[in-house]
Amino acid sequence: MAKPNTESKAGLSTFTTPSDREIAMTRLVDAPRTVVWDMWTKPEHLPHWMTGPEGWTMPVCEIDLRPGGKWRFVWRKGNDTEMEMSGVYREIVPPERLVNTEKWGEDWPETINTLVLTEAEGKTTMTSTMLYPSKEARDKALGTGMKEGSSQSFDRLDAYLRTIARR
Amino acid sequence: MESDTLSTTFAALADPTRRAILARLADGPATVKELSAPFPISGPAISRHLRVLAHAGLIARSRDAQSRPCTLEAAPLEAVAEWAGTYRRFWDASFDRLDLYLENLKKKKKEKKRGQTKYRK
Numbered sequence: 001m002a003k004p005n006t007e008s009k010a011g012l013s014t015f016t017t018p019s020d021r022e023i024a025m026t027r028l029v030d031a032p033r034t035v036v037w038d039m040w041t042k043p044e045h046l047p048h049w050m051t052g053p054e055g056w057t058m059p060v061c062e063i064d065l066r067p068g069g070k071w072r073f074v075w076r077k078g079n080d081t082e083m084e085m086s087g088v089y090r091e092i093v094p095p096e097r098l099v100n101t102e103k104w105g106e107d108w109p110e111t112i113n114t115l116v117l118t119e120a121e122g123k124t125t126m127t128s129t130m131l132y133p134s135k136e137a138r139d140k141a142l143g144t145g146m147k148e149g150s151s152q153s154f155d156r157l158d159a160y161l162r163t164i165a166r167r
Numbered sequence: 168m169e170s171d172t173l174s175t176t177f178a179a180l181a182d183p184t185r186r187a188i189l190a191r192l193a194d195g196p197a198t199v200k201e202l203s204a205p206f207p208i209s210g211p212a213i214s215r216h217l218r219v220l221a222h223a224g225l226i227a228r229s230r231d232a233q234s235r236p237c238t239l240e241a242a243p244l245e246a247v248a249e250w251a252g253t254y255r256r257f258w259d260a261s262f263d264r265l266d267l268y269l270e271n272l273k274k275k276k277k278e279k280k281r282g283q284t285k286y287r288k
C-alpha cells in the first residue's frame with residue numbers, strides 16, 4: 001500500500017508505481033481533511049473539479065455512499081464524445097479512507113482504488129492508489145506497455161520512455 | 168497533423184528490432200555495422216529498419232561515408248511519452264481545478280461572513 005508522500009508540495013502531483021500492478025498519485029491540497037473528503041464523495045462538488053483537461057463536463061454524477069453502494073460518472077465533451085465510469089464502494093471511513101472498484105467499459109480491466117487522506121497543519125495529502133488485475137493491464141493504462149515479448153532491449157527502451165515521461 | 172506524426176512514430180516503434188536499435192542508440196551513437204551486430208538478419212533488412220526509423224525522425228544519420236554513425240533523436244519519443252501521459256494529464260488538470268475550486272469556496276465563505284458582520288452593524 002502506498003504511504004502518504006510527506007514531501008509533496010501543494011500544486012504538484014506525484015505519480016509512482018509502488019508495485020507492478022499499481023499506479024499511485026499523491027497531491028497536497030490547502031484544505032482540511034473533512035473538506036477534501038466531501039470533494040471526493042459529494043455530487044455537488046465532483047463535477048466542479050474531476051473533469052480533466054479543458055472542454056469536458058460531468059453531466060452525470062451518481063453516488064450511493066455506503067459499502068456495496070454504486071457510483072457512476074459520465075463525462076462529456078462537445079456534442080459527440082462521452083465517457084462513463086462506474087463501480088461499487090467497498091470501504092468508507094470518513095474522512096480518511098475510501099475504497100471502491102472502478103470499471104470503464106467491457107474492454108478495460110476493473111481496478112480497486114484506494115484513497116487515503118492525511119492531514120497536517122490544515123493541509124491534506126491525498127494518496128490515490130489504483131490496483132490493476134495484472135502488470136499488462138497496469139502498463140496499458142500507463143501507455144508504456146506494448147504487446148510484444150519482453151526482450152531485454154525492449155525493457156531498456158521502456159525505461160527510457162518512462163524517464164522522459166517523468167520530467 | 169500531430170496525430171499523423173504520432174502514428175508514424177508508433178508504426179516505427181511497433182517492431183522489436185527497431186525498438187532494440189533505439190535502445191542501443193539511447194546509450195550513444197553507433198555505426199550501422201555496430202547496430203547490425205546483435206541481430207541474425209541480413210544487412211538489407213537492417214538498412215530497411217534504419218530507413219523506417221529515419222523517416223519517423225527517430226534517428227539521425229550522418230553523411231560521413233566511412234563511419235555513418237546513427238544518433239537517437241528524442242523529439243518523436245517525447246511525443247509518445249506525452250501521449251502516454253494523458254492519464255496523468257487528466258489528474259494534473261483535475262487537481263489544478265480542485266485547487267481553484269477550493270480557493271473559490273474559501274473566498275465565498277469569507278464574503279458571506281463579511282456580509283453577516285455588515286448586517287449586525
